[in-house]
Amino acid sequence: MPELPEVETTRRGIEPHIRDAEIAEVVVRQPRLRWPVPEEISSVLPGLVVERVERRAKYLLLYTPAGVLIIHLGMSGSLRIVKTGESPAKHDHVDILFRGGQVLRYTDPRRFGAVLWQPESIVGHPLLKNLGPEPLSEDFDGERLFACSRQKKQPVKTFIMDNHVVVGVGNIYANEALFEAGVDPRKAAGRISRQRYLRLAEIIKRVLARAIEQGGATLKDFVGGDGKPGYFQQQLQVYGRGGEKCRGCQKILKEVKIGQRATVFCSQCQR
DNA sequence: AAATCTCCCTGTAGGC
């Protein structure tokens, strides 16, 4: 499941290949994603130049003079640059062909992702307008976590995964950040001190920034490769390690469900 | 308003 670091790594991987390039053709093989892929993209996109590729939360935004192509990778999606003529595999649902020969290929076995077209401006777009701040921006800090959490009884893990509070903190990094911050994921958000939120916010930033750096360092081949940045599993402290020993105190890590999501933590190190 | 539930989909894992 692409988390924010993987989406950002994808953005950095594809942008050099499609920036300032003119779209020649769009091929939609499977329009049934999370929402139907709009038919109009096949007729509207050709002739348009991709001016830049941005990321907002886990959405990738391909800006053209006529509108914005919005792409979400869901939990199994990926984007990569392939060569013209490379035959599509089973789950290669959308190709965007550029004049010059590059092909941006969208792959998504589980089809939880999305490819949408927003003519003109995306300002006020329903999918984007209620999103909280970017975790790596100055708009996100511990003061905000503290302020937003007052009176909230929901578990702190659910709270930091709420896109209204801060975007891009998915299940993996929520688990990791809470472990590093020494915060029990089950604890009510409203019962955590300002001091601890200041620390938690800094750790969220650090964990995400480090993952992006490593995504960059180990950038998989976006040209002709699999286009998947990978998850750097070897350095995950808790995610996927339920039942194994805590790397800090050797106690057995607990695994529970919080908000229908797998949650792993150390009852000794996280209070 | 806040919290919880449902649903979309298919690869993978586990049971037999």
Place this chain on the structure above:
DNA sequence: TGCCTACAGGGAGATT
């Protein structure tokens, strides 16, 4: 080996 079932998970939208 193969069949069957359960499950995971982002996140919008519905429901409580």
